[in-house]
Each structure stands twice: as structure tokens, then as C-alpha cells.
Amino acid sequence: MTAEIICVGTEILLGNIVNTNAAYLSERLAALGISVFFETTVGDNPERVEEVIKTGMKRSDILILSGGLGPTKDDLTKEIAAKACGQKLVEDAEAKERLTSYFTSIKRPMTDNNLKQAMVPEDCTVLYNGNGTAPGMVINGPEGRKVVLLPGPPSELIPMFHEQVEPILSKLQPGILYSKVVKIDCLGESYVETQIMDLIDEQSNPTVAPYAKLGEVHLRVTAKADTEEEAKELVMPMVEELRSRFGNKIYTIEEEETLEEVVVKMLKQKKETIAAAESCTGGLLAARLINVPGASNVLNESFITYSNEAKMKYLSVKEETLKEHGAVSEETAREMAEGVLKTSGADIGVGITGLAGPGGETGTKKPGLVYIGVCRGGHTEVKKYDLKGNREKIREVSVCRALTMIRKALAD
Amino acid sequence: MTAEIICVGTEILLGNIVNTNAAYLSERLAALGISVFFETTVGDNPERVEEVIKTGMKRSDILILSGGLGPTKDDLTKEIAAKACGQKLVEDAEAKERLTSYFTSIKRPMTDNNLKQAMVPEDCTVLYNGNGTAPGMVINGPEGRKVVLLPGPPSELIPMFHEQVEPILSKLQPGILYSKVVKIDCLGESYVETQIMDLIDEQSNPTVAPYAKLGEVHLRVTAKADTEEEAKELVMPMVEELRSRFGNKIYTIEEEETLEEVVVKMLKQKKETIAAAESCTGGLLAARLINVPGASNVLNESFITYSNEAKMKYLSVKEETLKEHGAVSEETAREMAEGVLKTSGADIGVGITGLAGPGGETGTKKPGLVYIGVCRGGHTEVKKYDLKGNREKIREVSVCRALTMIRKALAD
Structure with a gap:
């Protein structure tokens, strides 16, 4: 129909x-x-x-x-x-x-x-x-x-x-339609699609459709049957197949659940708190976390440290680090993450520093270069990203990458 | 065409x-x-x-x-x-x-x-x-x-x-179309529309069309003529008419200019810096300001103080104030604005505290209740807002209102 x-x-x-x-x-x-x-x-x-x-x-x-x-x-x-x-x-x-x-x-x-x-x-x-x-x-x-x-x-x-x-x-209407969405937060759309090309090629009932979202890919699995029970029985084996292919790259299979909700949920389950020190993203990470109702249980405070002075004053980033490696560097991201953890007393510290552009490039450092540090349980991981797009997109994708890093740190 | x-x-x-x-x-x-x-x-x-x-x-x-x-x-x-x-x-x-x-x-x-x-x-x-x-x-x-x-x-x-x-x-296109947009940041769409009903009724060339945007109303004035010069001569008297009706409620008539850009530009012109202490908006105000290229000249640092402890620790909000009036109150917003000004050494301090919901209501305080304080030159203004909508909308409109208050404080 x-x-x-x-x-x-x-x-x-x-x-x-x-x-x-x-x-x-x-x-x-x-x-x-x-x-x-x-x-x-x-x-x-x-x-x-x-x-x-x-x-x-x-x-x-x-x-x-x-x-x-x-x-x-x-x-x-x-x-x-x-x-x-x-x-x-x-x-x-x-x-x-x-x-x-x-x-x-x-x-x-x-x-x-x-x-x-x-x-x-x-x-x-x-x-x-x-x-x-x-x-x-x-x-x-x-x-x-x-x-x-x-x-x-x-x-x-x-x-x-x-x-x-x-x-x-x-x-x-004869029959019932049932669908599930499999959400992946750290792979590109075309890569995901090549990994499921065989499933798309042979699909009829259920179908699998990829949707590119900002920093994410969603795969919708849909089946039609006489009853919801039967439709579900067609959908779930495909969801399991996708699970076996993408493993922990999948952050949820719940329709309404967002990446930040998953992160807040994991923090609540582990009874941990988080604090961030954001430079180029300027509060966007905290804002996404705080958009989850009940975020007050896991986030007490967070910093926007845009200037070098603020990075030293609140996060104890060393002056030598900023001079030798620059504000946009692996070393600064590491010290920001470790510093905000110490200042706030939170269990997880996140440091984000990057060039969102336009302009501001120095030597080999070009807009889109972003370092994200996540510190938890005495261990700090720092990752380097080369992101594309305008200022807004670079900042938003940086937040997606940070959320993924936090999710992975919490899964350990 | x-x-x-x-x-x-x-x-x-x-x-x-x-x-x-x-x-x-x-x-x-x-x-x-x-x-x-x-x-x-x-x-x-x-x-x-x-x-x-x-x-x-x-x-x-x-x-x-x-x-x-x-x-x-x-x-x-x-x-x-x-x-x-x-x-x-x-x-x-x-x-x-x-x-x-x-x-x-x-x-x-x-x-x-x-x-x-x-x-x-x-x-x-x-x-x-x-x-x-x-x-x-x-x-x-x-x-x-x-x-x-x-x-x-x-x-x-x-x-x-x-x-x-x-x-x-x-x-x-034959002929030239020329348009100007008059952007108003502190009046509702239906109010604006009733104020210009006579202009809309008699319009032909130029035309005036209202567009409701998040927390703003844009009036687009458009004229068609053989040359840009002639079209402009039709548009500008109407823009002046709108200026005389809405005065300083208009923040720009530049197509590409956003409210946060106007605020950053005013700060640069006055060589002033700004720092915010955000509770319910959780970094959204700083994030909007930092989305303006060159915001580093006017914003060095900003705080997300979600918990009462963070409000006391970084902003010196008094414990009695929080106990007597609550975290969502005129008094707390005032102390947040004044406190963040002192801590950061900025020229303008902004404090935002509110209930974004869902839930969290206490007594007469319902989701949508937001207090915004702006402190500059020894004077603090605090305004109370009753906003409608879901959590995300309440937070985003709060940021619009804060930007308007900052713009007005800077115009003094």
C-alpha cells in the first residue's frame, strides 16, 4: 500500500x-x-x-x-x-x-x-x-x-x-513493518557501505539502508511480516550480523538514543564524573552532554580555555609546553586533559585543542588539525585528527570524535 | 522564471x-x-x-x-x-x-x-x-x-x-533583484507583523516579508528594477521606515551578519573581553561566540558551572544565596555574572542559570524559567525569562536572550 x-x-x-x-x-x-x-x-x-x-x-x-x-x-x-x-x-x-x-x-x-x-x-x-x-x-x-x-x-x-x-x-493495511537502527560512531559512510555491500545486494526482506549523519553512520534494518513478532524475527538476525561485522563501533541499536546519551548513561552506571577543557570547540562538548536530561549527575563543571593564559591558570599547562610545541599539539592536549581532571576532581578529563580556521595556520599546522586527549584512571590517550569543512563543521566533528574517545575509554 | x-x-x-x-x-x-x-x-x-x-x-x-x-x-x-x-x-x-x-x-x-x-x-x-x-x-x-x-x-x-x-x-533573470534583511533580536513574530501590517498590505515593489528564526525575526525587503542602483533606491527608504519603527531592536541589516558576530565586533571595537558562567546552557553561549573567527581577541576563558559547588568554587557565589534563593534565582544569576567577571578579569561577565527541563520543577519554578545576568562597568542587570519549548529550545533561546542583553549593555 x-x-x-x-x-x-x-x-x-x-x-x-x-x-x-x-x-x-x-x-x-x-x-x-x-x-x-x-x-x-x-x-x-x-x-x-x-x-x-x-x-x-x-x-x-x-x-x-x-x-x-x-x-x-x-x-x-x-x-x-x-x-x-x-x-x-x-x-x-x-x-x-x-x-x-x-x-x-x-x-x-x-x-x-x-x-x-x-x-x-x-x-x-x-x-x-x-x-x-x-x-x-x-x-x-x-x-x-x-x-x-x-x-x-x-x-x-x-x-x-x-x-x-x-x-x-x-x-x-495487511502486515506489519518493524525496523531497528544500528548506529556507528567512528567509521565513514562509504567504508561502512563497502563492508555491507553483500547484504545490500541480496536484500529483500529485511532491507538494510545506510544514512550518513554528522560524524556517524546509521544503518536501518526493516522487515515486513504478518505480525510484529514475525517481522522482529526477520530483523534481529540481520542486526546480529551487523553487530558481528562492526562490533564495538556500534554505540546503540535504540531508535531514540544519541551518542551523548550513551556516554552519560555509561558515566552514570560507573558512577563517574567528567570535566572538559575545550579550546577550539569552545563549550560544544559540554553543551552536548548537558543537553541530556540528568547530566547534572555526571558533569559538575567544565572549562573553556581559549587563551594560553587560561590553559596555564586553570589547567596548569606548562609554559614550556606551549612555547615548544604550541597550543595545538599532542603535548598540550595531554596536559589539558590531565589538568582539568586535577582541577575539577572529576574521574575523566578531556582536553580539546585545534585549529578550526579560517586562517590561523602556522607552519605545518592547518585548519582542521585537532588534538583530543582523554584521561581516565591514570592513563591518557591523545589522538590527532585532520578534519575537513568550515569552522562550524570542524568544531562539531571534533565533538563527535571526543564523544567516541570517551565512550571507548569508559568501555575499557 | x-x-x-x-x-x-x-x-x-x-x-x-x-x-x-x-x-x-x-x-x-x-x-x-x-x-x-x-x-x-x-x-x-x-x-x-x-x-x-x-x-x-x-x-x-x-x-x-x-x-x-x-x-x-x-x-x-x-x-x-x-x-x-x-x-x-x-x-x-x-x-x-x-x-x-x-x-x-x-x-x-x-x-x-x-x-x-x-x-x-x-x-x-x-x-x-x-x-x-x-x-x-x-x-x-x-x-x-x-x-x-x-x-x-x-x-x-x-x-x-x-x-x-x-x-x-x-x-x-531579466532585471535586477535587490534585497536587504532587517534583523530584529528581541521581539516576537506576531508583534512585529502587526507593527508592519500596513506596509505588507500596500506592498508591491518593494515587498516586505517576515521570517521567524530561532529567537529572532528577519524582515526581508526586496525590490526589482532594471539596475541595481534603481532597485536599491526602492529598498533603502523601506529599510529606513523599518529602522524608524524598530530602532535599536534591529541588530543588523547585513545579510550574512549573525547576532554573535555583532556582539564580537562590538567587543573588538571597544577593546573589551567577555567571560561567561553558564549553568543550564552549559557552554552554548561560549560556543556561539567562539564560532566567530577571531573570537580569541575577546574571549579568553569561560566556565560551565553546573553544580552548586562549582558556582561557589570558581565564581564565589555565596552558599546562603544558593540556600535562600536557590540556584535558579535572580540573586544567583547576579552573583554568577559578577563572580565570573572577577575570576576571569574580563570586562563583561555573564551568568546564566535556569531550568531547561524536563522535570526539575520546585514550587513555583517550572521548566523554562531562566535568569540571565550581565555585569559591565560596575553595573549588573538581571532579567527573568519564561521560555517555552523542549530542553534544547529553552537552552538555545536562552543564549539568544543573553546575546541581546550583552549587545544592549555594550551599546550603553
């Missing part, structure tokens, strides 16, 4: 708002096992809306439209969808009743264009709106097609879809 | 990511005076990508595609677009050279699938990628059509579009 999402609204095409409805609907439809092959956004223009609906009705079983159900002249989605399904509009008594009592309750007169919202196609299920005035509807279109009309505001669309549309759609 | 945006990526259709590229491209194309009538998202499926490209080539002058340029087998956008334009792929020497030196620099072997990225359609302008491996391209298609291929990651797409594609597209 295939669905197509059609968002109606000139404000989206002008870039005034980001289309979060499309992402929400996509995710929910995927969870229902309904394949979404196309998403289209079109402005409030009758001819173009009609063109998109007609194209969709040729190629998809279900059309989900959002927006254009309001009372204004621009709101024409319902009229066009009804026409495309060969249906007339009729007044829905309950919709009219709800509109009337709404306007009574807010003590405003109801204008004629508001009444337009009580008109619905002849053969449809009306979806009453608990969070706004425009009702939604599921039109029974030709050849068993369903055309779902939803209001544009996410605060109205989300509860209406979840509470009223999902039960209808799940009944149309 | 009309354009159509086509985003390629199954991960968008699965709802794994929100399509921010579409919003960015829409806004930039609107600023170039190019009308976008359709945006389509399609998965990594050759037949469906081809269908969408063919449909687009029938109805739009310019197709802008994002995604599917990577080295993996799923990445087929270039191959399909070249075929739709009736062109073969040929190796681009510079692209190959760049790929080779990239892999040499990161000391990883270049696999054959990476070399695929050096292949480009016969008749195109290659867009070299400063922030990733996949080059983009502007294909000269049939009947004067342009097919623009861009990499999917926003950190690669945005600079490539802005620096390389916009100059090409603006030459295709």
Missing part, C-alpha cells in the same frame, strides 16, 4: 516556515507500514493543486493532504479534492453545529465564509477538530482510494492524524 | 530528518525573484526520481535537486539527471584531483565508489565542494533549462548554493 503526502501552502514555498508536517506524517506512515514514495508541496493555486492531486491519484493508494481547509478564499483543497473524486459538497450537520457553538463561545459573529468549513464531500468520514475550526475528512475516492484532508497547523494536524486517521489506515 | 525543488532521499520520506534544505532553498529563490511552484521529495528509487525530474522539466525553467550525490549505490541523482538531459558522464580532472588529495590527507584508501563522485555530465558547470567530497553541478539542459544538483547535507548545500549557484541564477 502506497501513500503520497501533499502539503498545500504558498508560505512553505516561500520558505517562511519549515515543513514539519511532512516529516511527522512520513514517520507515522512508515510506522504503519505504508510506503511513502512522493511528497509534494504546492502553493494555494487551484490549477496546480488539481494537477498534483490528479498525478497522486494515478500513482498512490492513499493521498494525505495538509493545509487549505480554512475559511478564506485561498483555502480550496477540499473543493478541488472533492471534484477530483467526482463528489459534490454537502453540509454536515455536526460540523455546522460545532462551528456555531464555537463562535457563540468566543462571542464573535460567524461569517458566511466560516460556514464553508461545514461543507464536506458526499462520501467521506468527517474528522472533527478538537483544536481548531476546520474539520478534516477521509474521502472514499474512486477505485478504493482514500483521500485524507487535514488542517495545516501542526497543533491540529497531529492529534487528528494520530487519533482519527491512523485507526482507519491501519485497517487498510 | 520558475523553479522547482526536488529533494532526493528515502530518509526524508521515512521522516528520519526534517527537510530544512527545502525551506532554505525556497527562501533564497524567493529572494532571487524566482517563483517556486512545486517542491517534491522522492526516495532513492531510480524510476521515481526519473519520473519527478521529467515532470519538472516539462513545467519549470530551473530544477534544483538536493541529495543523492554521495559515493554509495543508492546515490543516483546525477546519473538520472544526466540521462534526462541527454548527456553522458565524463570524468572531471579537478574533481578527481580533489578527491584523491582528500583521501591522501585523511590517510584512508579511496575506494572505486568514491571515484564515481568525479564523474560529471558533459555540459555542466562543476561546483567544487569546500565542505565535503561530492561536487555539485549546474547542468545545461535542453531548451535553456538549468538542472542544479546539490549535495544533501545542509553544511555542504548552503555554502555551495549561496556562493556558486546564486551568481549563476541571478544572471538568468
